[in-house]
Amino acid sequence: MSAHSGKPVLAIVGATGAVGTVMREVVSERADLWSEVRLVASARSAGRRLPVRGEEVVVRELTPDVFDGVDLAMFDVPDEVSERWAPIAASRGVVVIDKSGAFRLDPQVPLVVPEVNPDDAADRPKGIISVPNCTTLAMIVALGALHRAFGLRELVAASYQAASGAGQAGADALYDQLSKVGGNRTLGQRPGDVRAAIGDPGPFGAPLAMNVVPWAGSLRDEGWSSEELKIRNETRKILGMPDLKVTSTCVRVPVVTGHSLAVHAVFECEVTRQAAREVLADAPGVELKDDPERGEFPTPADIVGTDPTWVGRVRQSLDDPHGIDLFVCGDNLRKGAALNAAQIAELLVTGQAGQPS
């Protein structure tokens, strides 16, 4: 894909953020892929030295010229920054892999999960490829494998989303709240006592420690949250099923990192528990941990920091032989963001997606 000789040049735009930090870690795991990894951030962070591939690299300011000689750029910046800067980079011949929500539903921008729809990455008229939302990414690799085998017809999901899905500020708020309630054995028994102990509930609209909050994202029409619409619209686009029946309720839970979902999926054909488990056991990027007799199922605190989509609690719905119920977990900062972006970059460079370690 590179016009110049040798290995391509990668830029990480937003290198100082929570996802940018994980992007530097993930890129360091495949250090031999790039001739240069350029770190880019806002003027405020320019000049800082940050580690990548075992060396300290000076962060450069986001300007048009910073893209000179760059082949691929992974963006993890707010929507409005992507909206402005991704086209600038693309106009200079850079392939942009964008984590923001700015272009995900643009029909001229593919929305790519390398294990599910790698071929979509080839057709990118704007020079931009989007990375799905972290909640969609927590389930889509497992769901894509089941869809290939059995043909998905309907999806009902309920999420258990981690605080860091709201960025570093979300994680910090949860730590702060946990430190305020952690030693108090009287809390959680009277209405509002947790709220009183925590004070300002911060970015979640209600206390998150010792609580769950049925809200994520911003308000859309008819009471839906943006996060719930993302699950529907992105799943439809990634699977190439614009009419797929999807519904969900998104709920924040007091977990630092690691999104989970309870999924009820209905397929075109009957699916036994054993058939579903066989497909999931063989699916690239999926780790099946499903032995309830031994108490084995995935939990976010056990899988945080790992790459796969973890699946457990696989069951055939008792009243619908076409239905499968399961529980999935994934690290929202790795596969849910940085890793999926790096896999797309690797797919473009090598022609194949690197599998989670």
Place this chain on the structure above:
Amino acid sequence: MSAHSGKPVLAIVGATGAVGTVMREVVSERADLWSEVRLVASARSAGRRLPVRGEEVVVRELTPDVFDGVDLAMFDVPDEVSERWAPIAASRGVVVIDKSGAFRLDPQVPLVVPEVNPDDAADRPKGIISVPNCTTLAMIVALGALHRAFGLRELVAASYQAASGAGQAGADALYDQLSKVGGNRTLGQRPGDVRAAIGDPGPFGAPLAMNVVPWAGSLRDEGWSSEELKIRNETRKILGMPDLKVTSTCVRVPVVTGHSLAVHAVFECEVTRQAAREVLADAPGVELKDDPERGEFPTPADIVGTDPTWVGRVRQSLDDPHGIDLFVCGDNLRKGAALNAAQIAELLVTGQAGQPS
């Protein structure tokens, strides 16, 4: 209902436990209903003095004779204790209101939620009435109201269950775990670090603090948990719909008390968001808190200690005009146990169920 003159006599069997404590509180709120409230427990607790209706009452040992002169008995004891003792009490003419799982699916024992199926309480050939599981009770009052209006056809639920659903030991384990992790801002970022900090995960099979655990109850056939089967079987029986399509995934969350569920319900007719909200706003025992523009939705930490079933996030499913998605919360120790039992007792005595305050 009483053969003797004056007000009836109530016994609370299992008066010293977590639910028994709330039973004493709930009974004290309608202190004028009973001529006597007799407290009964195992031999180990006999002789203790416990408060009820503003006075100290000596706990009596569970023996056949303790039921002499009793009209109604509310049992909150383990399944095997109910199995043995409920028939003994019933054979002495006592109407037993049993919180255990021992008789819930017995066709000769009605399973009663006063707001939903009060008439079922009249037909009790064994002299026993069962109280549903706390997870079913967290949603069934809201669901029953929607069913009466629109005709329920299918139910998909995902639970967010509190630690005290596993009894006082569950709540104690969560407090203990929270005290171990509360001040530590490095946890929750690497696989298993929460597990290492907590040590023995206790009754949940995995750490619950800073985590969610996709398991509740004991293992049944084909990977289902007992809790998931209870939601299905009890909902069918309470609504009188033996063939209702039900599926669910039960998940424990780090909340002390207050069960929540994300519910997707499909009805016989089209249901608009407004129509569903009107039904819920008028439903006895339901409190609608659903104003996402103002950030208003129920959370377990805000509603713990209250009586109603709280409902928020009401939406019409985007791809099915017959579908409604919503989020419900209820106190698993009050409506989920003690309050529902007391409402049944009141229904039998007065002919009408007391409404949550």
